[in-house]
Amino acid sequence: MGQEETASSCTRAGLDGDEEQFLPQRVLRHWNRLPRAGLESPTLGMFTPRVAEASVPRVSGGLGSAGERLGLMILKVFSSLGVLVPRWVVGRDEGSQGPRPSPPQPLFALVGRKLSGKAGIDEVMAAAVLTSLSTSPLVLGHPPAAPAPEPGGEVWKEAPTMSSSCSSSSNTSGDWSWDPASDRSTPSTPSPPLSSHPDGTHFVFGEPVPRKRKNSTKVMFKCLWKSCGKVLSSSSGMQKHIRTAHLGRKADLEQSDGEEDFYYTELDVDVESLTDGLSSLTPVSPTSSVPPAFPGPEAQGPVPPVPLPTPAPPPPKPPAVPRRPRGEAKKCRKVYGMENRELWCTACRWKKACQRFLD
DNA sequence: CCTGCCGGGAC
DNA sequence: GTCCCGGCAGG
Numbered sequence: 001m002g003q004e005e006t007a008s009s010c011t012r013a014g015l016d017g018d019e020e021q022f023l024p025q026r027v028l029r030h031w032n033r034l035p036r037a038g039l040e041s042p043t044l045g046m047f048t049p050r051v052a053e054a055s056v057p058r059v060s061g062g063l064g065s066a067g068e069r070l071g072l073m074i075l076k077v078f079s080s081l082g083v084l085v086p087r088w089v090v091g092r093d094e095g096s097q098g099p100r101p102s103p104p105q106p107l108f109a110l111v112g113r114k115l116s117g118k119a120g121i122d123e124v125m126a127a128a129v130l131t132s133l134s135t136s137p138l139v140l141g142h143p144p145a146a147p148a149p150e151p152g153g154e155v156w157k158e159a160p161t162m163s164s165s166c167s168s169s170s171n172t173s174g175d176w177s178w179d180p181a182s183d184r185s186t187p188s189t190p191s192p193p194l195s196s197h198p199d200g201t202h203f204v205f206g207e208p209v210p211r212k213r214k215n216s217t218k219v220m221f222k223c224l225w226k227s228c229g230k231v232l233s234s235s236s237g238m239q240k241h242i243r244t245a246h247l248g249r250k251a252d253l254e255q256s257d258g259e260e261d262f263y264y265t266e267l268d269v270d271v272e273s274l275t276d277g278l279s280s281l282t283p284v285s286p287t288s289s290v291p292p293a294f295p296g297p298e299a300q301g302p303v304p305p306v307p308l309p310t311p312a313p314p315p316p317k318p319p320a321v322p323r324r325p326r327g328e329a330k331k332c333r334k335v336y337g338m339e340n341r342e343l344w345c346t347a348c349r350w351k352k353a354c355q356r357f358l359d
Numbered sequence: 360c361c362t363g364c365c366g367g368g369a370c
Numbered sequence: 371g372t373c374c375c376g377g378c379a380g381g
Contacts, residue, residue, distance in 0.1 A: 324363090324364080324365095325380090326362080326363065326364095326379085326380055326381075327363085331362080331363065331364095333361095333362065333363075334361090334362070334363090346372090346373090347364090348363085348364090349373085349374085350364095350372085350373060350374065350375085351363080351364060351365085351374075351375065351376090352363090352364060352365080353363075353364055353365085354363075354364085
C-alpha cells in the first residue's frame, strides 16, 4: 500500500507519532541551508512538533513590512518543516485581556534588534528565529482542537490541520502549541527567556547552557529509532547504522538520500559521564520529563528524608495494594466467553486487568 | 459458582 | 520482555 505516501503526507501535514522525535535533525538541516550571519546553531532536541494551528505573524515592535516578510518566511520555513509557529512566537495578543504568563515576548522584537534591514534579510531573520525557537519553551498544549481565531489579527491557516490519516492516532504527548490557559495552569513551567542572554549563555528551560561546548563534552549521535537508542560517536557511523539496521539498505550505499538524518540526533555528552557508561545518555525530554505541577502542600519546603522503612520483622508482608474495585464493565471473558478466548484482549488472556473494556 | 485480576513463575 | 496460571476477593 502507499505506506510511503502516507508517511510523506503526514510529514507535510504535520508530524505525528514516531515521526515526531525526528524533528530536531530536520530543523538542523534547514538551519544549515540558511545564511546565518554569525548566529549560533539551534539547540537540538528542543522541538516536539505537533501541528495544531498556525497564525499569522503580527509584527510588533514597529518592524513594518520587513517584519511581515519575516513572518511569512518563518511560516514558510516551519511549514516546510511540518511545524507550526506557536502563537507566542508571533507576538499576538497584545490587546487581549490580562497579562500573558511569561515567556511570550515576541521574537520579532528580538530579531529586529539583532539585525539591520538588508536585502535577503528575511532568511537571516528566519534563521534567527529558528535559533530563538530552539531555545524557546516547549509548551504542552491542548489537543489540536480548533484554535480560537484572534480578533483583530489575521489568522493564517498555513498548514492544513492534520489530515485524518495522520490524526487518527493523535495523542497528547507531543502537542506543541501555545495555550495561554494551560500555561496559566502550570505555574511551575519555567518561563524561559528568549534566545540570547546578555552574558552569552543560552537558556534552555531555565538552565543556563554554556554557549561554547566545554572541553569535557563530546558530540555523540543518538539513534532515535524506536527502542534502539544506539549512541555512536560519528555521524557517518550513525547513518550507516540507520541505513543498515533500520532502513534495510546497504551499508555502502554511495549516495544516500539523507533519510538517515531524520532518525538520529546529536547529543552533547559529558565525557566524564561516559566513563560511567552510556545509560545516562537519554536526552532529557522537555515535555515528558517535566513533572506534573502538583502544588501540593509538600511541593515546597525541605525535601523529606529518604523514607527509611522501620526495621521490619522478618515474616511481615507489606500492606497489600488495595485491590481495584470491580468495575461495571463487562470484560473480555464475559463478552466473548470462554469459547472465544482468542478474541480476548491480551491482558484478559493472561488473567490481567482488562485493557479493552476499561472501567 | 462466576468473574476479574494480583502475584508470581516459566521461558 | 511475553506468556501462563494459582489463588484470592467480590458479587
